[in-house]
Amino acid sequence: MSSANSTTPDFWDQRYTAGKTPWDQHGVPVSLSDFLQRSPVSGRALVPGCGSGYEIQSLHERGWSVLGLDFSTAAVVQAQRILGSLSHLVRVGDFFAPAADLAGFSLVYERTFLCALPPELHAPYARRMAELIVPGGVLCGFFFHGPEDEPPPFPLSHEQINALLGGAFELTENLPVVDSLPLYATKERWQVWRRR
Numbered sequence: 539m540s541s542a543n544s545t546t547p548d549f550w551d552q553r554y555t556a557g558k559t560p561w562d563q564h565g566v567p568v569s570l571s572d573f574l575q576r577s578p579v580s581g582r583a584l585v586p587g588c589g590s591g592y593e594i595q596s597l598h599e600r601g602w603s604v605l606g607l608d609f610s611t612a613a614v615v616q617a618q619r620i621l622g623s624l625s626h627l628v629r630v631g632d633f634f635a636p637a638a639d640l641a642g643f644s645l646v647y648e649r650t651f652l653c654a655l656p657p658e659l660h661a662p663y664a665r666r667m668a669e670l671i672v673p674g675g676v677l678c679g680f681f682f683h684g685p686e687d688e689p690p691p692f693p694l695s696h697e698q699i700n701a702l703l704g705g706a707f708e709l710t711e712n713l714p715v716v717d718s719l720p721l722y723a724t725k726e727r728w729q730v731w732r733r734r
Contacts, residue, residue, distance in 0.1 A: 544654065544656065544690050545655075545656060545659070547609045547610050547611065550608075550609075550610035550612070550613060551610050551611060551612040551613075552612075554589075554610060554612035554613045554615075554616055555612050559589070559590075560719065560720070560721045561589070561650045561691070561719065561721055561722075562589060562590050563592065563717075563719060564590070564592070565592055566592050566593050566595075566596045567593075567649075567680070567715070567717055568716055568717050569680070569713065569715060569716075569717075569728035570593060570596065570647065570649075570678075570679070571596065573678060573711075573728075573730070574596060574597070574600045577645075577676075579600060579601040579602055580644040580645075580675075581602075581603065581642070581643070581644035581645075581672075581675075582602070582603045582604070582605070582642060582643045582644055582645075583597045583602040583603065583604040583605070583643060583644065583645040583646070583647065584604070584605050584607065584640075584643045584645070584646045584647070584670065585597070585604065585605070585606045585607065585646075585647045585649075586607050586608075586633040586646065586648075586651050587607070587608055587609075587633065587649075587650065587651030587654060588606035588607060588608045588613070588614075588617055588628060589608060589610075589613050589616075589617065589649075589650070590613070590616050590617050590620055591606045591616075591617030591618075591620060591621055591627075591628050592620065593647055593649065594606045594617070594621060594624065594627050594628060595621060595624055597645075597647070598624055598627060602645065604627055605627060605628075605629070605639070606627055606628035606629070607628075607629060607630075607631045607633060607640075608628070608630065608631070609630060609631065609632050609633075610630075611630050614628055614629065614630045633651075633663075633666060634659075634662060634666055640670060641669070641670060642670075642672055643670050643671050643672065643675060644671070644672055644674075644675040644676070645671075645675060645676050645678065646667060646670060646671055646675075646676070646677045646678075647678060647679050648677060648678065648679030648680060648681065649679050649680050650680070650682070650691065651663075652681065652682070652694070653681075653682035653690065653691035653692050653693065653694070654690050654691060654692070655692065656689075656690075656692060657692060660692075660694065660698075660702055661702065663702075664702040664703055664706070667703070667706075667707075668705075668706035668707070668733070671733040672733065673733050673734065674732065674733060675732070675733045676710075676730050676731065676732050676733070677703070677707060677730075677731040677733070678711075678728075678729070678730040678731070679728070679729070680715060680722070680726045680727070680728060680729075681694065681699055681726060681727055681729050682694065682722060682725055682726050683695060683696065683699075683725055683726060683727065684725055685725070686725075691721070691722075693725070699729075703731050706733060706734055707731035707732060707733055707734060708731065708732050708734060709729060709730070709731055710730045710731070710732050711728065711729060711730035712727055712728075712729050713727065713728045713729075714727065714728070715727065715728050
């Protein structure tokens with residue numbers, strides 16, 4: 539898969555429209571379910587690059603005020619179809635663009651979003667997360683370490699992720715993933731980063 543246009547919505551629209559989405563779990567990963575069961579609800583949650591949006595329903599059912607965001611219209615249409623009566627929790631939008639309601643999150647869920655971004659957007663991602671997440675809030679999810687012969691996904695080493703997030707966040711969980719998709723098997727970790 540060429541990375542030439544992976545920063546444009548059209549790149550992802552084509553893949554969702556064609557059903558070529560090997561990153562789609564078609565459900566909620568065990569690590570997230572476990573984390574939500576043992577974590578108190580404390581406000582708003584964001585799922586950037588939400589794709590098909592399965593996790594949005596889980597967050598909603600646990601009591602979170604959740605917003606799913608994706609800049610691919612085809613992904614949002616699919617998520618809205620899957621979510622049915624909860625379709626209003628997903629919208630087309632740009633994670634990096636200022637918006638009145640993109641602030642004050644206690645939880646941001648990371649799943650295949652960071653690794654879909656080319657390396658030049660990794661530092662802006664980290665800065666944006668620090669802006670969006672309140673002190674004591676968490677960035678939790680799956681971080682792709684690779685290797686990868688033909689990005690995307692774009693791998694980051696443990697050292698690179700620590701350098702990106704370690705200033706504004708503290709790593710509080712770093713666990714193996716038991717139900718990775720073939721694309722990510724043995725190449726990802728479940729991590730929780732708490733905003734300082």
